[in-house]
Amino acid sequence: MKWGVITFPGSLDNYDALYSLETVLGQQVISLWHKDRDLKGVEAVVLPGGFSYGDYLRCGALARFSPVMQSVVEFAHAGGPVLGVCNGFQILCESGLLPGALVRNRSLSFVCQWARIKVETTRTRFSAACHTGEILRIPVKHGEGCYVADEATLQTLEDQGQVVFRYVNEAGTADESSNPNGALHNIAGLTNARGNVVGLMPHPEHAVDSLLGSEDGRKLFSSVFAH
């Protein structure tokens, strides 16, 4: 399967995403530049973490208007699988591909730690290889990962099963102690109604090798080509 990893000025996890897909998972993968309009025939897109355009104005706000994002939005609307990680998640929200927004962590501190996330639905292109209720161990590292949306939106997300990943404790309960950033409903990751666009704050591309502490991140990528 041919993947595209987008690089914006300020992206920093693009190489980890490329490594995960190519070296670890044996996929064909190309790097796409923010100025590219042509997605070069890729069958899945990853928006990596980092600080696109220096996080100026708001995280992801300027990346949204880059040439490549116009094509990614069209690709997503046509049903193409798109994964946004961390800053990529912020870009998906700013682009309107996912509802809500990500704001400053409630603690005001940057968090860099392991997180446990529970898989709430497997009906997405990036969670199909998981089991519902499965707990994945994947790291988070961000300053602005507190998910917010109005009550009506949250209700819709819950009712339609669009919450994909939730921060939980060891017992699998979504409590305050397991929530690294204050996200409403402990939301770590979301999908659109169709299930082809997924955004999450934790970094699956940093959890693809037991040497680095976890291989759980592989499942998000393999969901796309193995299911």
Next chain:
Amino acid sequence: MLAKVYITPKKAILDPQGKAITHSLHTLDYTEVADVRMGKYLEVRLNGMDRGQAEQRVEEMCRRLLANSVIEDFRFELVEE
């Protein structure tokens, strides 16, 4: 024409920065401070526009880029230079 644009977090959105600033002001004995909300201030200089046009264009800029309606409110004033 100069547009002075004020962007503030929506009332319903938690503003941890404002809260931290409130706390610091209390520490400095400004106990009368009830609440601080922290936002952004932008100065947008416009070329060759009358007031009506500018009003419409700046409103559009705020909606499309400068503010995120999920989390922020905006208001602006136009000043002749």
